[in-house]
Amino acid sequence: MASALINVPATAKHGDIVEIKTLMSHIMETGFRHTETGAVVPRNIITDFSCRYNGVEVFRAELFPAFSANPFLAFFTVATESGTLEFRWAGDNGFS
Amino acid sequence: MPEPHATRRQFLVVASAAALLAVPWPTLAMPDAMKAAIRDVVKGAVVRVGKVKFDVPPLVENGNTVPVTVSVTSPMTDADHVVSIHIFNEKNPQPNVGNFYVGPRAGRGQVATRIRLADTQTLTAIAKLSDGSFWSATADVVVTLAACTEEAS
Amino acid sequence: MTMWRMIGVVGLVVASIARGDAAEIAPDQRRSGLSFMAPETQAMQSDDTANPAMLAVLDGEMLWKQKAGAANRACADCHGDATASMHGVAANYPAYDDLLARPVDLEQRINLCRVRHQQASPLADESRELNALGALVARQSRGTPIEAGGDVRLAPFVANGKGLFMRRQGQLNLACANCHDDNWDRRLAGSAITQAHPTGYPIYRLEWQGMGSLKRRLRSCMLGTRAAPYQADDPEMVELELYLMSRARGMSIEAPAVRP
Numbered sequence: 001m002a003s004a005l006i007n008v009p010a011t012a013k014h015g016d017i018v019e020i021k022t023l024m025s026h027i028m029e030t031g032f033r034h035t036e037t038g039a040v041v042p043r044n045i046i047t048d049f050s051c052r053y054n055g056v057e058v059f060r061a062e063l064f065p066a067f068s069a070n071p072f073l074a075f076f077t078v079a080t081e082s083g084t085l086e087f088r089w090a091g092d093n094g095f096s
Numbered sequence: 097m098p099e100p101h102a103t104r105r106q107f108l109v110v111a112s113a114a115a116l117l118a119v120p121w122p123t124l125a126m127p128d129a130m131k132a133a134i135r136d137v138v139k140g141a142v143v144r145v146g147k148v149k150f151d152v153p154p155l156v157e158n159g160n161t162v163p164v165t166v167s168v169t170s171p172m173t174d175a176d177h178v179v180s181i182h183i184f185n186e187k188n189p190q191p192n193v194g195n196f197y198v199g200p201r202a203g204r205g206q207v208a209t210r211i212r213l214a215d216t217q218t219l220t221a222i223a224k225l226s227d228g229s230f231w232s233a234t235a236d237v238v239v240t241l242a243a244c245t246e247e248a249s
Numbered sequence: 250m251t252m253w254r255m256i257g258v259v260g261l262v263v264a265s266i267a268r269g270d271a272a273e274i275a276p277d278q279r280r281s282g283l284s285f286m287a288p289e290t291q292a293m294q295s296d297d298t299a300n301p302a303m304l305a306v307l308d309g310e311m312l313w314k315q316k317a318g319a320a321n322r323a324c325a326d327c328h329g330d331a332t333a334s335m336h337g338v339a340a341n342y343p344a345y346d347d348l349l350a351r352p353v354d355l356e357q358r359i360n361l362c363r364v365r366h367q368q369a370s371p372l373a374d375e376s377r378e379l380n381a382l383g384a385l386v387a388r389q390s391r392g393t394p395i396e397a398g399g400d401v402r403l404a405p406f407v408a409n410g411k412g413l414f415m416r417r418q419g420q421l422n423l424a425c426a427n428c429h430d431d432n433w434d435r436r437l438a439g440s441a442i443t444q445a446h447p448t449g450y451p452i453y454r455l456e457w458q459g460m461g462s463l464k465r466r467l468r469s470c471m472l473g474t475r476a477a478p479y480q481a482d483d484p485e486m487v488e489l490e491l492y493l494m495s496r497a498r499g500m501s502i503e504a505p506a507v508r509p
Binding site for chain 1: 160161162185188189190192193194195196197198199201202203204206207208209210211212213
């Protein structure tokens, strides 16, 4: 059950710089922790995030274990035309 | 409302302060792992201090979730824009925190996120501009531990 | 010189212990845990698009519509739109349950609903599903004043809860009141002590990197004082929750809150 909260202004004027905020539910297990018996808890993180605007990449991020659980990313894009923003999170254990 | 001359003088003062800050960058105090991680990104280029603003709360309530914002001064045009922003840390098990690729379509060279910090330390943000230059800022952060923590699960 | 300084130090220590058993917090002095937080953490809570607890609300919206149990019924099949039907509900919990003849908290109410009306198994304590439904329901009370404990049938349970709050226990021999009534204006290591008004549960706690109910928070506190924590279904747990909510009566719900 992965949920994402994405906030983009519904409308903008042509040329406006709009802020995009995203939250993705994910444990972001670092791979540096151990269980009580000493076994390493395997890494399970999101490693890649991208935002495409009508097919064109406007923002991309590479994430490391230092990202907090439920990773939050806020960035900007210029409202050039009406269209679709496509968000993609990908990571360990085939997460996407 | 200040008179125009005063405004310009203020601007000149700010501009010269920025020029003074644009000095080559001290890497002496950095741990080796962090230096290596930065080398992987800048590939031998000179990193200068300036253009980058790194907002980190000076005193953190919990190192698990530290809000950070990096903003880079740039017109963000096709000819002159931020290409990427990179955050590094000294004391986590891994020096990299995140790499962010922006470009002219972003309109603003800025990214905000939340990170984990194992300890009190100095963070470094580096921005690559479209002319190939690298700019940086550092932020000192004090991480306090919660008084009553739940046992590790 | 040295001797005088030593006497001075001793005097200070005695004074801080003697501060001990002060009175309850006056109503006009009550403050939400929100007001003790750093501005960055406050900002994380107050912006729904940045508040990680809203992910739980989102999950809750999905679960609300999901059919469950032998009755093959969803919450929505009886309660309709949660934003209307659940408005102000959480402000009254823990509330008196007629069948059980005792107070139940919000999570227990959700599970009673599952068992009685959906004929489904109860959700596990602190499970993602239970906290998600709790967050969805509590969200609908945001801005409403806490009213819990007003029902006269609850009076003996509130009194028991107050007794537990005042009672010293654990290896550190501390009562809840020793910190949260008497020393809320101080800090314990780097953390603010706060007044323990449960205005925002379930919460997203930065330390947990996830959601938790008031029961989880109380367990953390009890572990902190080296006391044996109550279990989720122990009557003491609900009584303590009930006393804390009635102690915060009139304060605004801010669920789902963020706390350090």
